[in-house]
Amino acid sequence: MTRSPGFDTSVAHQARMYDYLLGGKDNYAADRAAIDAQLQIYPDVAFAARANRAFLGRAVRYLTAEAGIRQFLDIGTGIPTAGNTHQVAQEIAPETRVVYVDYDPIVLSHARALLISHEAGATDYVDADLRDTPAILAQASELLDFSKPVAVTLIAVLHAIPESDDPHGKVARLMDAVPPGSHLAISHMGTGLLDSETQRGLENHSGRAMQQRLTARSREEVARFFAGMDLVPPGVARIEDWRPAPGADAGQSVLWGAVGRKP
Structure with missing residues (x-):
């Protein structure tokens, strides 16, 4: 089993930095200092965090309302905030089932918030690292029926997996x-x-200040995660340009986003 990084509040962590950018309170001085340093390099970092959350919402609404998905496997959940996967999906289809996966102790401490489901549906939480796919699938199968379609969501998590850990193979x-x-x-x-x-x-900066050294990938490398799948239009695009909502905030993210269907 892959060992996850230890809990160290003196070193910035991606999930807690994201929480800080979204106005949360589950972050520490190292996380805030890392964001302040990032802002000097990339002033739109707060926009990117909001745009990423909005992309998740649009993707889940598409998957539930248009693709008819009623089961979600949300890996790399992060610290709960408004518009979590089950909240968005169950507003459209109350019977939806969602399994959340993360290894961060702070996310684990919030698991109860993630488990408050609509009475017609269900949610569960798996404490595991993305790299331990057998454990994820085994535990998720206790709630999800893998004989029926599932939406796997990997939102802002794969760039924390280096090439040496074979992220394309894991997906x-x-x-x-x-x-x-x-x-x-x-x-x-x-x-x-x-x-x-x-x-x-x-x-x-990620290599110096964070537990995870982030690995940016090209549009083509991101498209490889969807090998053998049919990409939903507009394909691989900036997250703010993927089926954008009217009146969205202006800005420029540094994230590719896409949704694909297994034929």
């Missing part, structure tokens, strides 16, 4: 476990979205 194994009609939704820190100096600055 392929997850999608091999679900039937045709299942979907995959991803947002991912990308190359080709910012000038090269800003890109290098963000990657170097």
Whole structure:
């Protein structure tokens, strides 16, 4: 089993930094200092966090309302905030079932909030690392029926997995476990979205200040996660440009986003 990083509040963590950007309170001085340093490199970092959350909401609404999905496997859940996957999905289809997966102790401490489901549906929480796919699938199968379509969501988590841990292979194994009609939704820190100096600055900063060194990937590398799948239009796009809602905030994210269907 893959060992997750230990709980160390003196080193910034992606989930807690994201919480700080979204106005949460489950973060520490190191997380806030890391964000302050990021803002010097990339002033739109707060916009990117909000845009990522909005992308999750639009993707889940599409998957529930248009694709007819009633089961979600949300890996890399992060600290709960408004508009969690089950809240968005169950507003449309109350019978939806959602399994959340994360290894962060702070997320675990909030598991009860994630488990408050509509009475017609159900939610569960799995304490596991994305890299331990057998454990995730085994525990998720206690609530989800893998003979029926499942939406796997990997929102702003794959860029924390280095190439040495074979992220494309991990995603392929997850999608091999679900039937045709299942979907995959991803947002991912990308190359080709910012000038090269800003890109290098963000990657170097993550290596110095965070538990996870983030690995940005190109549009083509992100598209590889959807190998053998049909991409939902507009395909791989900036998250703010993926089926955007009218009147959305203006800004420029550094994240690719896409949704695909397993035929």
